[in-house]
Amino acid sequence: MSHNPVFNRSMQTGLQAAREVPQDLVDAEFSKIAAKNEPMTVEGTAGKIAAIFVVLLITAAATWFFQPLQALLLPAMFVGLGLALWITFSKKVMPGVIVGYAAVEGVFLGGISAMFESQYPGIVQSAVLATLTTAGAMFAAYRFGWIKVDARFTRIMTFAVVGYMIFAVINLGFVLITGGAGVYGSAFGWLAGLVGAGLAAFTLNLDFETIMVGARDKWPVDMEWRAAFGLAVTLIWLYVEILRLLSIFNRD
Numbered sequence: 451m452s453h454n455p456v457f458n459r460s461m462q463t464g465l466q467a468a469r470e471v472p473q474d475l476v477d478a479e480f481s482k483i484a485a486k487n488e489p490m491t492v493e494g495t496a497g498k499i500a501a502i503f504v505v506l507l508i509t510a511a512a513t514w515f516f517q518p519l520q521a522l523l524l525p526a527m528f529v530g531l532g533l534a535l536w537i538t539f540s541k542k543v544m545p546g547v548i549v550g551y552a553a554v555e556g557v558f559l560g561g562i563s564a565m566f567e568s569q570y571p572g573i574v575q576s577a578v579l580a581t582l583t584t585a586g587a588m589f590a591a592y593r594f595g596w597i598k599v600d601a602r603f604t605r606i607m608t609f610a611v612v613g614y615m616i617f618a619v620i621n622l623g624f625v626l627i628t629g630g631a632g633v634y635g636s637a638f639g640w641l642a643g644l645v646g647a648g649l650a651a652f653t654l655n656l657d658f659e660t661i662m663v664g665a666r667d668k669w670p671v672d673m674e675w676r677a678a679f680g681l682a683v684t685l686i687w688l689y690v691e692i693l694r695l696l697s698i699f700n701r702d
Contacts, residue, residue, distance in 0.1 A: 489668035495661050498678035506556040513560025523561030530554045543672040548679045570700045577693040588654040599659040643695035650688035657681040
């Protein structure tokens with residue numbers, strides 16, 4: 451015990467206060483600390499993916515059935531792009547922003563699906579089925595080792611996707627300025643659509659690898675949200691590319 455009476459009184463007061471803290475409050479604080487130290491798991495990531503798509507499907511269905519919301523197609527596209535860039539380049543994982551992104555993308559997908567369905571009846575059902583089939587095939591190829599996600603594959607895919615995105619932005623700018631259909635309305639539209647759908651499909655393997663590596667290496671649990679977001683972005687991209695490709699084939 452210290453000979454300093456002030457220190458002794460302070461220590462006694464502190465010990466007394468510690469004894470008076472409710473045990474459930476202490477347990478709650480320890481639970482919070484333990485939760486922060488939990489590792490990322492495949493199951494946890496699957497739960498986050500499910501949550502993202504529940505939100506997305508709700509807003510997509512609302513836009514599909516409530517026609518005035520379809521006018522928000524273009525604003526939703528740009529807002530979704532902005533949110534995606536923010537989430538991607540932010541050092542902090544932001545679950546709320548990711549859920550907001552899902553809601554906005556649902557409006558975009560509901561609007562664009564309704565637009566294509568009005569022109570080509572039955573196309574949305576075909577696009578959804580093709581997206582699910584392609585995603586399932588890619589997952590099987592990844593799980594059975596038919597596609598090896600190594601440094602070379604990652605490098606090639608990164609350059610290819612960046613190149614395609616630059617092309618897509620230039621084409622979108624041309625469409626908005628001229629009011630035309632861009633490359634997708636030309637004789638080479640089907641080729642551009644095939645390239646886009648193919649890149650989106652193979653990018654799924656990068657998402658699968660991210661989830662598996664994160665679970666294996668015990669990344670922080672909040673990385674489940676980032677991994678789920680990455681997979682959701684790729685699936686949305688794949689669906690839009692397939693929808694556009696089917697519209698080209700129906701038109702021709």
